[in-house]
Amino acid sequence: MLDISDLVTAYGKIDALKGVSLQVETGKITCLLGPNGAGKTTLMMTIAGLLHPRRGSIRLAGTELVGLSPARIVAHGIALVPENRLVFPQMSVRENLLAGAYQRNDKVGIDADLERMYARFPRLKERNEQLAGTLSGGEQQMLAVARALMSRPRVLLMDEPSLGLAPLIVAEIFNIVHELNRDGTTIFLVEQNAHMALQVAHRFLLMEQGRITFKGMPGQLAEAEVIQRAYLGTRRAVG
Amino acid sequence: MDDHVIGVLSNIGVVSFVALSAYLLLLTGEISFGQQAFFAIGAYGAGVATALWGWPLAAALAWGAAIGGAVAMLVGMPTLRLHGLYFAVATLAFAEMVRILFELFRYQVSIDGELVGPNGGEGFRNIRYVFDHNIDAFQFLLLIYLLLAAALLGFVLLERSRLGVIFRMIGEDETLAGLQGISVVRHRVLAAGIAGSLAGIGGGLYAHLTTYVEPRIFDVMLGVHSLAYGLIGGLGTALGPLLGVVIDIGLLESIRALAGYRMIIFGGFVALLLIVRPRGLLDETTVHRLGRGWRQIFPWPRRPNLNRRGNNA
Amino acid sequence: MIDLIQNTIDGVMIGSSYGLLALGFTLIFGVMRRLDLAYGPSIMIGAYFGTILYLHYGAGPFAVAIAVVIGAAIAGIYVERLCFAPMKAGAAIASMVSSFAIWMQLEQAALLVLPRHTYPFPPLSTGAPLAFGPFLVRIDHLIMLVSTLGLTAVVHLTLHRTRFGLALRAIIGNPVAAHLVGIDVRRAVLVAFAGASSVGGAAGFLVLAVDQQVTPMFGMWATMKGLIAMMIGGLGSVPGAVVGGVLLGIVEAHSQWYFGPQIRDLVAYFLLFAFLVVRPRGLLGCPPDSVLPQKA
Numbered sequence: 104m105l106d107i108s109d110l111v112t113a114y115g116k117i118d119a120l121k122g123v124s125l126q127v128e129t130g131k132i133t134c135l136l137g138p139n140g141a142g143k144t145t146l147m148m149t150i151a152g153l154l155h156p157r158r159g160s161i162r163l164a165g166t167e168l169v170g171l172s173p174a175r176i177v178a179h180g181i182a183l184v185p186e187n188r189l190v191f192p193q194m195s196v197r198e199n200l201l202a203g204a205y206q207r208n209d210k211v212g213i214d215a216d217l218e219r220m221y222a223r224f225p226r227l228k229e230r231n232e233q234l235a236g237t238l239s240g241g242e243q244q245m246l247a248v249a250r251a252l253m254s255r256p257r258v259l260l261m262d263e264p265s266l267g268l269a270p271l272i273v274a275e276i277f278n279i280v281h282e283l284n285r286d287g288t289t290i291f292l293v294e295q296n297a298h299m300a301l302q303v304a305h306r307f308l309l310m311e312q313g314r315i316t317f318k319g320m321p322g323q324l325a326e327a328e329v330i331q332r333a334y335l336g337t338r339r340a341v342g
Numbered sequence: 343m344d345d346h347v348i349g350v351l352s353n354i355g356v357v358s359f360v361a362l363s364a365y366l367l368l369l370t371g372e373i374s375f376g377q378q379a380f381f382a383i384g385a386y387g388a389g390v391a392t393a394l395w396g397w398p399l400a401a402a403l404a405w406g407a408a409i410g411g412a413v414a415m416l417v418g419m420p421t422l423r424l425h426g427l428y429f430a431v432a433t434l435a436f437a438e439m440v441r442i443l444f445e446l447f448r449y450q451v452s453i454d455g456e457l458v459g460p461n462g463g464e465g466f467r468n469i470r471y472v473f474d475h476n477i478d479a480f481q482f483l484l485l486i487y488l489l490l491a492a493a494l495l496g497f498v499l500l501e502r503s504r505l506g507v508i509f510r511m512i513g514e515d516e517t518l519a520g521l522q523g524i525s526v527v528r529h530r531v532l533a534a535g536i537a538g539s540l541a542g543i544g545g546g547l548y549a550h551l552t553t554y555v556e557p558r559i560f561d562v563m564l565g566v567h568s569l570a571y572g573l574i575g576g577l578g579t580a581l582g583p584l585l586g587v588v589i590d591i592g593l594l595e596s597i598r599a600l601a602g603y604r605m606i607i608f609g610g611f612v613a614l615l616l617i618v619r620p621r622g623l624l625d626e627t628t629v630h631r632l633g634r635g636w637r638q639i640f641p642w643p644r645r646p647n648l649n650r651r652g653n654n655a
Numbered sequence: 656m657i658d659l660i661q662n663t664i665d666g667v668m669i670g671s672s673y674g675l676l677a678l679g680f681t682l683i684f685g686v687m688r689r690l691d692l693a694y695g696p697s698i699m700i701g702a703y704f705g706t707i708l709y710l711h712y713g714a715g716p717f718a719v720a721i722a723v724v725i726g727a728a729i730a731g732i733y734v735e736r737l738c739f740a741p742m743k744a745g746a747a748i749a750s751m752v753s754s755f756a757i758w759m760q761l762e763q764a765a766l767l768v769l770p771r772h773t774y775p776f777p778p779l780s781t782g783a784p785l786a787f788g789p790f791l792v793r794i795d796h797l798i799m800l801v802s803t804l805g806l807t808a809v810v811h812l813t814l815h816r817t818r819f820g821l822a823l824r825a826i827i828g829n830p831v832a833a834h835l836v837g838i839d840v841r842r843a844v845l846v847a848f849a850g851a852s853s854v855g856g857a858a859g860f861l862v863l864a865v866d867q868q869v870t871p872m873f874g875m876w877a878t879m880k881g882l883i884a885m886m887i888g889g890l891g892s893v894p895g896a897v898v899g900g901v902l903l904g905i906v907e908a909h910s911q912w913y914f915g916p917q918i919r920d921l922v923a924y925f926l927l928f929a930f931l932v933v934r935p936r937g938l939l940g941c942p943p944d945s946v947l948p949q950k951a
Contacts, residue, residue, distance in 0.1 A: 172839070202833075426943075
């Protein structure tokens with residue numbers, strides 16, 4: 104579904120992504136792990152169109168996304184649940200969800216999807232008219248996910264959904280990820296929490312210092328090694 | 343030297359002080375639209391000192407700088423918690439208050455049967471020190487540039503000193519600087535004081551250059567201009583604001599034929615320049631590159647060597 | 656006592672126009688997070704369109720109002736394209752200084768076209784003031800107040816009941832997230848700028864029609880009044896703009912009555928300074944840390 108090849112994104116003179124290539128398969132959960140500063144968020148922002156790569160291509164079912172504005176990328180079917188949630192703090196839960204459906208004009212469909220979101224995330228229904236800025240971290244995360252889903256994306260990108268959340272909530276989030284995929288959504292997930300991520304992923308990749316250093320399936324690498332490389336990077340030989 | 347040229351150069355010199363004043367605050371990360379207030383305080387202060395109290399010029403200029411700096415520190419304190427736009431608007435409000443206060447300020451003394459001194463909106467005439475002491479235009483020009491050179495030397499030393507690094511640290515990230523044990527409060531007030539003094543010296547020089555000041559001169563326009571000079575000339579070096587002043591006032595004189603269109607052209611030029619160079623002509627990157635080139639020819643003077651291993655930076 | 660109430664009434668009337676000025680200003684700040692110093696001068700360009708229409712074609716107040724609004728909108732778009740759209744995220748000071756440069760440009764352009772010190776503006780009404788007991792209310796003031804309330808309602812409804820308004824509030828709330836939900840932020844900002852300038856133009860027309868003249872100082876005046884009202888009401892707050900404007904109007908009316916025009920201006924700036932030192936968020940705004948992006 105999503106085919107990225109030789110992506111290079113730079114901040115000034117520093118290359119944050121040094122030629123990244125990967126595929127996200129339709130209908131599966133692909134998970135990207137890696138230490139802080141590896142470039143995971145940079146990759147997500149590049150796919151979403153917030154950053155422009157210096158080189159490389161991002162194809163969604165054959166259509167080239169590089170060079171398009173973020174709005175057009177959403178129109179093609181990508182939705183990003185960003186790091187730190189980024190809800191609209193002064194707008195209500197309901198308005199946040201409607202904002203997610205900004206590009207759609209089928210009122211009936213939007214209303215139906217709203218109901219579906221309330222069914223899947225009952226806590227959001229309770230807090231329907233509440234300002235998003237007053238929600239707890241976990242509730243904001245659910246709101247961010249629901250908001251992204253409102254555009255009926257073909258690929259759902261998630262950047263560190265467990266960041267800053269209590270373990271119980273994290274488990275809930277990953278449950279939701281699992282359910283969404285079971286209902287057909289293709290998911291590309293970036294995570295620090297390797298343990299939880301490996302429970303849901305069909306395929307996973309390791310990114311270190313702007314490069315993909317491992318591609319495979321959970322179980323191919325011992326979980327201990329994955330966790331080590333995800334948090335600390337590969338150990339270099341001493342001497 | 344042609345009188346006209348002397349006049350233009352003197353103007354450039356005096357305005358440079360206010361530009362440097364705004365620039366110093368920019369280094370500590372704050373935008374000020376209000377340095378013209380201290381320019382005014384220095385002008386009135388020094389003018390009163392020579393014209394009403396009979397002080398010598400040097401003492402008067404020092405006095406102008408001192409009250410400029412003192413008032414700046416005083417107003418720096420309640421505004422400490424403000425940042426960015428909020429601070430900028432506060433400086434603007436303060437400067438306008440100062441200007442209006444000078445519109446109401448009357449302090450006149452009878453000297454040789456004549457009333458001398460600030461007279462509210464009518465201004466402060468007869469600051470005649472240079473005439474009474476036979477200082478010609480060229481000599482005054484030298485004085486202006488002597489003091490300006492001293493100020494620039496001060497900036498050069500500042501860049502290479504620990505204080506300069508502290509200022510820039512506060513400019514980058516105040517919280518982080520505080521966590522390193524730096525007293526942000528003291529340094530911001532200090533910076534405000536130095537900046538106020540700089541503007542104050544400029545004001546004192548201005549008053550004696552033109553022999554007449556009125557409150558209307560010290561308006562928002564002057565304040566925003568002072569800030570703009572740094573943005574145009576470049577924020578990487580103290581020469582930046584000077585370059586900005588030269589471009590503006592120098593341009594004014596050279597395109598005399600287009601006098602009526604000066605601001606239209608200059609305004610457009612500045613807007614376009616800022617699109618491609620948002621930190622001015624001599625921005626930090628350019629200065630760094632120029633510095634590298636210079637150091638290959640002249641290995642001295644060196645910046646502080648922060649690399650303890652002994653590797654030359 | 657009568658003076659007190661009369662002054663308060665006058666203050667509310669004038670203050671409503673300040674509020675409208677502040678409204679445009681605060682909308683621009685909300686979507687850009689930057690100060691547009693060319694705001695007042697943009698309105699002045701519109702005003703000069705209006706006065707030309709009045710002088711040379713004898714147009715009535717309604718036509719002049721439309722000319723002012725359109726002129727202000729065009730000038731606003733010019734400023735947005737030149738000073739804000741091309742700037743990268745971290746260049747906040749550059750935008751402000753650029754808008755200042757364009758302020759100077761617009762002022763000089765206006766002076767070249769209309770070099771005299773003052774130009775006439777059509778009056779809103781020529782009737783005698785209405786009397787409510789011992790208090791007098793000018794009809795044109797009343798028109799100004801009603802127009803302000805009406806326009807504020809229009810802005811409010813646009814923001815809260817239209818799709819475009821939702822997009823604007825999203826951009827004001829979180830610009831990055833606005834991109835992510837598929838809003839064309841650049842286009843929305845351009846339209847918002849034009850809209851905000853139009854609101855400013857309407858405010859400008861009302862003030863000038865009450866004054867029955869426009870002078871070259873108007874640009875600076877409008878920027879300052881709008882700025883003070885906006886800050887005391889609260890940066891980025893729509894109701895704050897109106898409340899701030901009314902408060903400013905009342906304070907000014909009383910100051911002028913007892914102490915004259917200079918003290919009036921002094922008090923206005925002092926009010927602003929005092930608010931900033933004691934309560935920078937203003938009456939109805941959000942705390943500064945949540946409003947501003949990182950430093951320039």
